[in-house]
Amino acid sequence: xxxxxxxxxxxxxxxxxxxxxxxxxxxxxxxxxxxxxxxxxxxxxxxxxxxxxxxxxxxxxxxxxxxxxxxxxxxxxxxxxxxxxxxxxxxxxxxxxxxxxxxxxxxxxxxxxxxxxxxxxxxxxxxxxxxxxxxxxxxxxxxxxxxxxxxxxxxxxxxxxxxxxxxxxxxxxxxxxxxxxxxxxxxxxxxxxxxxxxxxxxxxxxxxxxxxxxxxxxxxxxxxxxxxxxxxxxxxxxxxxxxxxxxxxxxxxxxxxxxxxxxxxxxxxxxxxxxxxxxxxxxxxxxxxxxxxxxxxxxxxxxxxxxxxxxxxxxxxxxxxxxxxxxxxxxxxxxxxxxxxxxxxxxxxxxxxxxxxxxxxxxxxxxxxxxxxxxxxxxxxxxxxxxxxxxxxxxxxxxx
Amino acid sequence: xxxxxxxxxxxxxxxxxxxxxxxxxxxxxxxxxxxxxxxxxxxxxxxxxxxxxxxxxxxxxxxxxxxxxxxxxxxxxxxxxxxxxxxxxxxxxxxxxxxxxxxxxxxxxxxxxxxxxxxxxxxxxxxxxxxxxxxxxxxxxxxxxxxxxxxxxxxxxxxxxxxxxxxxxxxxxxxxxxxxxxxxxxxxxxxxxxxxxxxxxxxxxxxxxxxxxxxxxxxxxxxxxxxxxxxxxxxxxxxxxxxxxxxxxxxxxxxxxxxxxxxxxxxxxxxxxxxxxxxxxxxxxxxxxxxxxxxxxxxxxxxxxxxxxxxxxxxxxxxxxxxxxxxxxxxxxxxxxxxxxxxxxxxxxxxxxxxxxxxxxxxxxxxxxxxxxxxxxxx
Ligand SMILES: Cc1cc2nc3c(=O)[nH]c(=O)nc-3n(C[C@H](O)[C@H](O)[C@H](O)COP(=O)(O)OP(=O)(O)OC[C@H]3O[C@@H](n4cnc5c(N)ncnc54)[C@H](O)[C@@H]3O)c2cc1C
Numbered sequence: 001x002x003x004x005x006x007x008x009x010x011x012x013x014x015x016x017x018x019x020x021x022x023x024x025x026x027x028x029x030x031x032x033x034x035x036x037x038x039x040x041x042x043x044x045x046x047x048x049x050x051x052x053x054x055x056x057x058x059x060x061x062x063x064x065x066x067x068x069x070x071x072x073x074x075x076x077x078x079x080x081x082x083x084x085x086x087x088x089x090x091x092x093x094x095x096x097x098x099x100x101x102x103x104x105x106x107x108x109x110x111x112x113x114x115x116x117x118x119x120x121x122x123x124x125x126x127x128x129x130x131x132x133x134x135x136x137x138x139x140x141x142x143x144x145x146x147x148x149x150x151x152x153x154x155x156x157x158x159x160x161x162x163x164x165x166x167x168x169x170x171x172x173x174x175x176x177x178x179x180x181x182x183x184x185x186x187x188x189x190x191x192x193x194x195x196x197x198x199x200x201x202x203x204x205x206x207x208x209x210x211x212x213x214x215x216x217x218x219x220x221x222x223x224x225x226x227x228x229x230x231x232x233x234x235x236x237x238x239x240x241x242x243x244x245x246x247x248x249x250x251x252x253x254x255x256x257x258x259x260x261x262x263x264x265x266x267x268x269x270x271x272x273x274x275x276x277x278x279x280x281x282x283x284x285x286x287x288x289x290x291x292x293x294x295x296x297x298x299x300x301x302x303x304x305x306x307x308x309x310x311x312x313x314x315x316x317x318x319x320x321x322x323x324x325x326x327x328x329x330x331x332x333x334x335x336x337x338x339x340x341x342x343x344x345x346x347x348x349x350x351x352x353x354x355x356x357x358x359x360x361x362x363x364x365x366x367x368x369x370x371x372x373x374x375x376x377x378x379x380x381x382x383x384x385x386x387x388x389x390x391x392x393x394x395x396x397x398x399x400x
Numbered sequence: 401x402x403x404x405x406x407x408x409x410x411x412x413x414x415x416x417x418x419x420x421x422x423x424x425x426x427x428x429x430x431x432x433x434x435x436x437x438x439x440x441x442x443x444x445x446x447x448x449x450x451x452x453x454x455x456x457x458x459x460x461x462x463x464x465x466x467x468x469x470x471x472x473x474x475x476x477x478x479x480x481x482x483x484x485x486x487x488x489x490x491x492x493x494x495x496x497x498x499x500x501x502x503x504x505x506x507x508x509x510x511x512x513x514x515x516x517x518x519x520x521x522x523x524x525x526x527x528x529x530x531x532x533x534x535x536x537x538x539x540x541x542x543x544x545x546x547x548x549x550x551x552x553x554x555x556x557x558x559x560x561x562x563x564x565x566x567x568x569x570x571x572x573x574x575x576x577x578x579x580x581x582x583x584x585x586x587x588x589x590x591x592x593x594x595x596x597x598x599x600x601x602x603x604x605x606x607x608x609x610x611x612x613x614x615x616x617x618x619x620x621x622x623x624x625x626x627x628x629x630x631x632x633x634x635x636x637x638x639x640x641x642x643x644x645x646x647x648x649x650x651x652x653x654x655x656x657x658x659x660x661x662x663x664x665x666x667x668x669x670x671x672x673x674x675x676x677x678x679x680x681x682x683x684x685x686x687x688x689x690x691x692x693x694x695x696x697x698x699x700x701x702x703x704x705x706x707x708x709x710x711x712x713x714x715x716x717x718x719x720x721x722x723x724x725x726x727x728x729x730x731x732x733x734x735x736x737x738x739x740x741x742x743x744x745x746x747x748x749x750x751x752x753x754x755x756x757x758x759x760x761x762x763x764x765x766x767x768x769x770x771x772x773x774x775x776x777x778x779x
Contacts, residue, residue: 134738136668159739206742206749207602270529273536281766336756337764340531341556344757345609346602361555361599361609363528370602374753377734378742385738387678 009072016055016080023049024084032085035351035368040123040165046087047094047120057094057118064102064110065118071304082253090162093117093124097170100188100237104229113190127157127171127191127215128238134159135388137172138183138235142217144173146224151175151189153197153220159382163200163213166193172238175231188234190226197221207374208348242384250324252297258331259290266338270363276338289330296323315396318389325379325386332373342366343373403698405469412466413473415450420481426747429482433604443485448517453491457499461507462515468704471639472646472697479650482750484604489559490514492643494521496636497567497584501624510565510586522563524554524610525637532763534569534633535579539612541570548572548622550585550593550615560608561598564589568612573627584629586621587612603757604750641762642704642715648722649693651755655733656686658748662737679736686732689725696721713775716768722758723765730755 005013028042050056058074060066069077089095098117101109116122133140142155153173163169169191176185191198197220203212229237263286266276276282300320336343342362349355351368361367380386394400405413423446432440447453455470457463464470471492478487491514498511498521513519530536539552550570560566566587574581589596593615598608624632660683663674673679700714708714730752734741741748759765 129739132667134668135673136670139668139670204744206744206753208744212739273529273531276531279766281770336760337766341526341760342528343760344556344601344603345599345607346604347599359597361597370753370756373756374602374749375742377731377752378739380735381738381742385735387676387735390678 005072005076009076012073013076013080016077019053019055020080020084020086023053024086025049028087029084031353032087035365036353037351038087043087043090044120044123047089050089051118051120056089056120057098059095060098061102064098064114071301071307074304075301078253079256082257085257088254090123092126092161092166092170093120093122096126096241097124097190100170100228100241103240104188104233104237106225108225109190109228122167123162123165125160125163125166125169125193125215127160127169129159130156131158131214135385137238138186140172140174140186142171142173144175144187144189144222146175147221149224150221151224151227153189153191153217153222155217157215157217158213159203160200160213160215161211161382163193163215164202164210169193169198169215170228172234175234179232183235184232186234186238187231188228188237189222190228191217191220191222195220195222205375206377207371208346209371209375211375250296250300250320251328252293252300252324255293255324255327255331256297258335259286259293262286262331262335262338265364282334282337285334289327289334292323292330293327296320296327299323315392318384318392318397321383322380322386322389328379329376332369332376335369336373339366339369343370346370405473409469409473412455412470413477416452416474416477417480419446419450420477420483424481424483426482426750429484432484433600440485444517447485447487448515452487453517454515456491456495457511457515461499461511463499468639468642468701471643472701475643475646476650479647479754480654482651482747482754486520486559486562486606488640488643489522489563490520492640493523493525493558493636494563494565494567496639497523497623497632500632500635501584501629502586505620506586506623514565519565520559520562521565521567522557522559522608523567523636524557524560525569525633526554526556528553528555528609532767533577534637535582535630536577537569537571537582538576539568539570541572541583541585541617543572544616547616547618548583548585550587550612550617552612554610554612556601557608557610559606560596560610561606566594566610567623569629569633570612579630581627582630582633583626584623584632585617586623587615587617591615591617601757603754605757637762638712638715641719641768642700644758644761645700645715645718645722646697648726648755648758649690649697651751651758652686652693652722652726652729653690655730655748655751655755656683656690659683659686659733659736662740666738673736682732682736686729689729693718693721693725709778710775713772713777716772716775719763719768720765720772722755723768726755727759727765 028046031038047056055067057066058069058077062068094117098114101113128137130140130142142157144151144153157171171189171191172186173189174185175187179185197218199216201214202210203214205211269275303316303320343366345361345367347361347367350360451464454463455466459465495514502511510519514521525534527536527538541548541550552570566589568585568587569582570585571581572583593613595611596608598606601607663679664672666673696718700718703714704711733748734752737748740746743749
């Protein structure tokens with residue numbers, strides 16, 4: 001056991017810092033720091049920039065364009081990304097569907113889809129949940145009926161994050177109901193959103209933003225070559241993907257960044273008052289959270305280390321999802337406390353690029369803390385709710 | 401000791417409950433929130449016609465002489481109905497100051513119209529630097545000839561955008577956080593030097609940041625005694641704290657009830673989600689929190705009604721309770737609703753936002769736990 005970074009690792013860290021110092025776009029930095037929503041183009045530009053350096057598809061096998069980094073390198077990279085407050089990568093392509101395609105897809109599919117994901121030419125979204133099938137995903141009803149060399153897809157997917165931007169959607173669909181276990185009738189299908197019969201309707205979330213959608217399929221014709229792997233195996237593939245999603249959700253480095261900023265901010269006095277960080281109640285809560293987060297960081301490092309010698313992340317990834325989202329939500333709440341009354345004005349337009357500075361309410365971005373706080377109640381619900389994660393651990397880890 | 405309500409009190413609670421069930425459903429509320437002016441003006445007129453705006457004022461002032469019990473009954477119903485009408489800002493806050501210290505001329509000028517529902521008012525108690533400290537007032541009022549000149553900034557002034565009367569605490573003497581030296585002024589919003597930046601709040605109320613630059617206020621607009629406004633301010637905020645805490649109890653109960661209902665109808669894994677013990681225990685916990693909060697609320701209101709020496713401390717106990725247990729109930733409600741719980745479309749999200757805002761109003765749970773700890777038992 002040894003906590004020091006090796007000489008090579010330090011050199012790597014320096015290289016990453018150097019690159020970010022030179023290439024992190026100033027306008028994106030400004031938007032991130034001022035809480036301004038990034039456009040679709042901003043996100044794509046940033047991803048393309050990372051890809052040009054070869055640092056976008058961090059976890060992919062090298063043969064498809066991955067980095068081949070050790071867990072420690074990945075950890076360093078994630079921390080450096082967080083340290084510059086880099087935009088989170090849109091996970092659906094690079095972190096979700098790509099691993100399914102390079103693991104279970106055909107040679108043809110790999111060539112068709114992976115390069116465009118790598119280059120962020122195509123935006124993907126995730127079509128799993130349905131109005132009647134959330135936690136009980138295996139009950140999903142969207143049908144894909146074989147008709148010659150096409151599937152005819154009918155049904156409704158919901159909660160589709162950023163579906164309004166998407167070019168393609170990966171779906172779990174029912175290809176057969178004539179099976180012993182309902183999971184066996186589920187297949188993994190890739191669908192071009194421009195196909196006739198696909199329509200997208202916005203769902204507005206609690207803080208008033210348009211982030212999720214309902215996606216309808218009416219007699220949508222999907223070529224059979226868009227089926228990934230075998231018919232009826234979609235459930236197995238999807239589960240693997242969900243485990244990737246779960247480690248992804250923990251967001252340790254980002255939480256650390258936010259905690260550090262909160263500390264910095266509350267150390268400053270406002271107009272001659274006492275800094276909030278000198279308030280014993282507040283500082284104790286902040287410290288407790290810092291301790292929890294440190295533990296989580298090392299739990300994640302341990303998981304990464306075992307993944308490096310084994311295979312895909314196992315059910316233990318559920319633990320990271322649960323605790324990671326709990327920490328995020330506690331941080332959100334603490335930021336609300338710190339903002340005080342300035343958490344309450346509801347002025348989303350203040351986070352548009354052209355909002356006049358003179359009209360700003362608050363000292364900085366306090367009025368955005370509530371937007372984030374309310375929105376992020378989702379964290380314990382999506383990606384498999386935290387209750388479902390506990391069920392998974394109970395069953396598959398504890399054998400109950 | 402008696403928990404029962406008298407006849408007038410029952411009637412008051414029933415009439416508001418009926419109004420909410422028939423005339424103030426969530427859809428109507430959302431129309432008001434979306435900016436339907438005539439609908440909200442109508443609502444406020446109705447509030448006045450039904451006599452609700454008169455409840456806390458004394459009979460000789462043209463009111464109904466209600467006290468903490470009536471306030472609790474009303475606010476709990478307003479919480480249940482997620483009412484956005486400015487009862488708190490007009491009647492409890494601005495009206496609370498007027499009713500306590502206004503002279504007869506001032507009452508005729510402002511309080512009468514307020515009770516009639518014709519005047520909109522606000523109390524500008526918060527300043528940007530002050531956090532929850534009511535005595536931290538940097539706004540100054542300097543005597544100049546027959547007038548006072550007011551300078552300073554106020555934030556989160558509830559109803560500040562609509563108000564034509566602003567009740568403004570300002571410093572006529574002393575240092576920034578001193579309790580003495582604070583004077584309450586009635587400031588007409590159209591006075592020159594008043595700049596109002598109005599905005600909606602996350603819980604769909606209306607508020608404003610207000611700048612005062614050399615605002616000249618006549619002497620007859622001083623409310624109460626010069627330099628001695630702090631005690632009044634504390635009394636009013638104490639009552640307002642009780643009011644929002646009662647509102648929070650109404651919200652908690654509603655969120656809990658709706659969640660239990662939802663858990664009986666939402667099917668996953670072939671059964672209602674309410675059959676999962678992991679959720680059942682949590683709903684039993686939220687029920688317990690609702691009952692505990694209601695108990696504290698009755699204790700608090702009874703002691704306030706009796707004007708007991710520890711009345712103020714009990715308000716802090718209650719506010720702490722709804723800021724902790726209340727938030728817990730609200731979070732569970734959202735969580736158990738799954739994705740639906742975080743949609744704009746469903747009322748649950750809006751109850752959640754309101755109770756979150758209530759925790760921050762007039763001091764959060766930490767602030768009130770400190771106050772409860774620090775106040776002597778007999779104070
Ligand atoms: C903002 C947001 C973004 C999302 N993005 C996507 C996306 O891009 N693509 C996609 O496919 N999906 C997405 N989802 C959907 C998400 O995965 C589901 O919301 C989630 O699986 C929960 O399903 P549900 O909302 O139907 O809740 P339900 O399944 O109805 O659950 C309601 C409550 O019951 C609990 N519960 C259910 N079953 C059990 C049990 N057996 N034991 C104990 N408790 C139980 C749940 O934990 C929850 O608290 C998103 C959701 C949100 C809120």
